[in-house]
Every structure is written in structure tokens, then in C-alpha cells.
Amino acid sequence: MNACSVEELKYLLKEKGIQPSFHRIHILKYLMENRMHPTVDEIYRALSDKIPTLSKTTIYNTLNLFSQKGLVEVLTIDDKEARFDVDVRPHAHFKCLSCGRIFDLWDVDVNVGDEKLTDFEVKSVHLYFKGYCSNCR
Amino acid sequence: MNACSVEELKYLLKEKGIQPSFHRIHILKYLMENRMHPTVDEIYRALSDKIPTLSKTTIYNTLNLFSQKGLVEVLTIDDKEARFDVDVRPHAHFKCLSCGRIFDLWDVDVNVGDEKLTDFEVKSVHLYFKGYCSNCR
DNA sequence: ATCATTGCAAACACTTTGCATACGC
């Protein structure tokens, strides 16, 4: 799903000022094609078959770089491990407490009641719902 | 600020089905009187003067128990350490990326656009803003 | 006497760091 050619991915990386190395291209490719907000471990397990030399350190380095450059958003919806979303457009997430899956929610708005938030300079908004998905409830 | 008598705290704990031990009373007292969403470490440093026998394990045990019983809400607004809010009424939080302080926001509403969320059984909502507070921006 | 609470130390899990090696322009 949502396949991306290596050339497109290279362009995307360069556009964000990131050297398009082999590993970086393939980590980004995985994120583009598997939009279930994977953890570092999931990315590692998925790619280490195809790229046996890949190490977790590189995945950590790469994802930190991607997040600094605004290419991915880090989700802290999980207490233990970080999750990564390659879609950085504002949207909410729902985590199923039973199966652990995380769903994107595009039709949820945040309304700031009055002038309270004007005291602050907002840089990011994180909206997480938790509960049970249609399969699990 | 917002001082609570030991008797009131005992009652609160019993009401939630929690045995009101000395340590639990004092951890709850600290949370009631210091509503800056402290970490385990902050609670430990604050109380270990008065209660030299207190251990971090007990604070972890106690806070996990409190959260199971619905007495506190766990905030995962910090990537590293959990924070605890004794006010479980629905409200949002703002974290200053400079000074690290966490502010309560009571005037922010979440509007679920249409029927999308009806697929899910929502158990909790977590809304976090990050940016710079009026002192730091 | 019994059962729950506490606390130490060790185990755990995720992430970062130091540094040497390998790669790419």
C-alpha cells in the first residue's frame, strides 16, 4: 500500500535537508508503506530480514533525525515505547487497550474555549483517545 | 495551598477502597497540596525529608494503586517520566518546552466531528499542548 | 496469627552515548 519509489523517497529526504543514505531511504519507505505507527522494534524486525546489517542504533538515529527535520511525528501514546507517524498533518489517535492497535482520527477538532491559550505559544497539539476498538469491545 | 486534614485524606482513600496507610496518606497529601503534576522523583525528594524511611518503590506502588482506583490520572506528556494529576476531571495540559512546567487548561474542548468515534468505546481522552509559556517565550 | 504494606536489590525495557569502522562523495 502507498508504495513509493526510491527516487521519490530520495527527493523527499533531500528536500528536508537529509542525506539520502541507503538505510534512511528504507526506513522512510517502511514508514510510508506501513502506516500503523510502528515502534523502533517493529521497524527493526520488519527490515532486518532484508537488511541484515541494520542495527537498532541506526533506526534510533534515523528517527531522531527525521523528527528533528519534521519528517515524522513522535507519538507518546504508549507509556513504554515511542511510535512514529510519517503523516505530520494534525490529527488525533485512538489506542485500543485490548489489541494495542493505534488508529488515525481525522474528524476530531480541538476548540480552545477562550483567550486562555493566548498566554502560551503553542508549538504542537497531541490528542490521544484510549479505549476499545470495534473488534475488541 | 489547598491543605487537607489527615482525616479528610483517610476518608478519601477509604471511599476509593484503599487502605489508608501512613505512606499513602502522605503521598496523597502531597499530591493534593502540590498540584504541579509531580514525577515520582519529585515526590520522593519532597517527602523523604519528613519520612526518611520512604522508598521509591512504595511511591511507585502507591501511585499505581491510586491510578487503578481512579484517584489520580497518569500524564504521559513527558517522554521519559510519568507525571501524576490528582485532579481527574477532564481537562487539557500545556507543557512548556523551556521551563518544563505543566499547566492545567480548563477551557479547551474536544469536538468529535461526526460518527467516526462511535466505532470505538472511548475510555479516556488525553489532550496535550506543547510550546512556550508566557514567562519563557 | 494472619494478611497487607514496605523496601532493598536486582531485573527489565527503552533509549542514548562513545568510539572505532566502513561508506560515499
Next chain:
DNA sequence: GCGTATGCAAAGTGTTTGCAATGAT
């Protein structure tokens, strides 16, 4: 050839667990 990317191992950090000791009823 030089600067960057990579990867191993170790360190770091927050949290949980096993189990013995303590405390309360």
C-alpha cells in the same frame, strides 16, 4: 582523503519484580 553514517557494546534512566522484613488488626 575526508566527513558522515553506521554499529557494537556499554551506560543511562525510569519502572517493575522477587522476596524478606515489617507493621497493623
